[in-house]
Amino acid sequence: MKGVYLLPLYLLLSMTGLCQQLKPDTAATFTNPLLQSGPDPWVIQEGGIYYYMATTGHNITLRKTKAMSALAAAPAIVVWTPPAKGPNARDIWAPELHRLDGKWYLYYTAGSSDSIHPQHTFVLENTAADPTTGTWTDKGQIRDTAANDFAIDGTVFSYKGQRYFIWSGHNGKDNVQRLYIARMKNPWTLASGRVEIAAPRYPWEKNGINEGPEILVNKQQDVFLVFSVCGCWTDDYALGLMRLKKNADPMVAANWTKMPEPILKGKPENGAFSPGHNGFFKSVNGKEDWIIYHANSRAKQGCGGQRNPRMQRLTWDAGGLPVIGEPVKIGEPQRKPAGE
Template sequence: MNTNREYNNPLIEQRADPWVYLHTDGYYYFTASVPEYDRIEVRRAATIEGLAEAEPVVAWRKYDSGPLSANIWAPEIHYIHGKWYIYFAAARTTETNEGLFDHRMYVLENESANPLEGTWVEKGQVKTAWESFALDATTFQHNGVLYYVWAQKDPEIPGNSNLYISEMSNPWTLTGRQTMIARPEHQWEIVGFSVNEGAAVLKRNGRIFISYSGSATDYNYCMGLLAADENSDLLDAVSWTKLPGPVFKTNEENGQYGPGHNSFTVNKEGEDVLIYHARGYKEITGDPLYDPNRHTRAQVFHWNEDGTPDFGVPVKDALKK
C-alpha cells in the first residue's frame, strides 16, 4: 500500500513555472516566475515544506531596456560540472506589448558552493537554429552527455512552440543536431494557443520521460508526456513517443485549474514528488499571463505496472491553519 506524504497546498503562493532541485548538500533549491516578471529569485530549505517559509534571494534583475528587459519567465536552477546555472527566458520592452512573445533563452552561472551567495554571471543567449520565440529550457545528463530541451517557434511550422532537443558542448552552448521531438497535434494541446512547452525530465525504469505543458495558460493548460528508451538515440525524433492524452489536467471537483509547467523531485521519505502550478478558480479577468494566482503545489506520485508515471489528479488545497 502506498503511503502519501500530503503537502499543505498551495506550497508557495503566486509562483508559477516552479522548479525544485534537490542538491547533494541535502537542500532543496527553488526558483519560479514571479508575478512582476522582473527578477529571478532563489531560495532553499532542508525540506520541500520548508521552501514555503524560506527567504528568497534575488539572483538577477531585468534591464530597463534591450533584449533582457521584459517578461522574465520560467527560471530553472541546475548544478552542472561543479557550478550552478540558471536557465531562463526574457523578452525586450516595446511600446506596444512589453516584449510579449519576443523571448530568447539565457544562462547565468555561479561558482559558489551555495548559489544564494556569490555572483551570478551572464553567459549570454543560448543560440539555436532560428532567431525566434524560444523559452522554457531544461537540461539533463545521460551517459556522459549534457542535453538541452526547450520550446521554440519554427517559422515554417504553424503554431506557437514545439519541443526540441540538442547536445551541449558546455552549459550555455548547443552543438550538433537540433531535433524536434514534439509539436502540438492533439486537441488538448491547441486550445487558445498551439503549445508544447515547459519540459521536465524524469529518468526511470529504463526510459527517459519528458513531461510538458500544452494549450493556453488558463484552465485549459495541462500536461502531456513523451517517452524514449534510455538506450535509444535521443537526438532521433523516432525514439520519442507521445502519449495521446493529457496525464495531468484541470480537476473541477478538487478546485484545481490549469495545472502544468512542472518539475520533479524526491522527498526525504524517498517518494517521487510532482511540483506544479495551478489556479484555484476557473474564470480569469483579462490576460491569464497577468493573473498572479498560479500557485506552486506539490504532491506525491506513483508508478503504473507498465513503468510509466501515474500523476493522479491535482489534489484539493489544504485548509490553512
C-alpha cells in the same frame, strides 16, 4: 455506586483515545498550495537543501529549505535583476537552476527592451557553493546557430555521457510551439542544430502549444518527458507525457512516443484549474518521487500571479509509467515527503 460511574468513565477514556487516533497528525502533513503565488515552479535538491524558484516576471528569486512542506517559511532571495535595456531586460519567465561541472547555472526566458524581438532563453553562471550567494555572470543567449526564433522554457538533460538542451519554440514559419532538442558543447553553448521532437497533435493539445519540457527518469532508467499544453490563459492547461525508446538516441524524433492522453489535467471541484509547468524532486530520504506544478484556484484566472505552486507524490505503474493521478484538493492534508 462507584461501578455505575466507572463504566461511563471508561467509555469516555476509550472514545477519547479513539478520537486521538483518528485525528490527523498535523505535524506530519501539509496542504496545497505551498505559496499564494508561484507560476512555473522549479525545484532542485543539492547537499540536503532544496532550492525553489518560479516566475516573477521582473527578476529571479530563490528560496532554500530542508523541507519542501515548509517552503512558505523560507524567505525569497533576489539573486538576479535584469538590465534596464538589452535582449534580456523584460518578461523574465520560467527560471531553472542546475548544478553542472561544479558550478551553478540558471536558465531563464526573457524579452528585449525594444518590445519587438520575441522571448529567448539565456544563461547565468555562479561559482559559489550556495547559489543564493556569490556573483551571477551573464553567459548570454543559448541558441541554435541556424535559427533565432521564439524560444522559451529551456531545461538541461544528461543521458549516456552527453548533455542536451530541450526547449519550446517556433520554427520560423508559424506560431505553433514545438519541443526541440540539441546537444550541448558546454552549459551555455549548443553543439548541434535543433531537432523537433514534438508538436501538438491531439485534441487536448489546444491552441498549438507544447511547452515547459521536463525530464523524469524511473528506477529502470527509462526516460520520460513531461510537457505543458493549451496555453496558461485557458482553463485547459494540462500536462502531457512522452517516452524515449530504451537506450535510443534522443536526437532522433522517431525515438520519442507521445502518450495519447494527458497525465495531469484540471479538476474544478478540487480547486485545480490549469495545472501545469512542473518540476520533479525526490523526498529527503530519496525513496519517493514528487511533482511540483502550478494551478489556479478558480476558473478564468489565466496567466497571472494567482497561479500557485502545489506538490504531490507520484508513483509508478507495473509498466514503469509515471502515475500522478488527479490534483489533490486545496486544503486537504497530505503526508509530508518521507524524511521530513
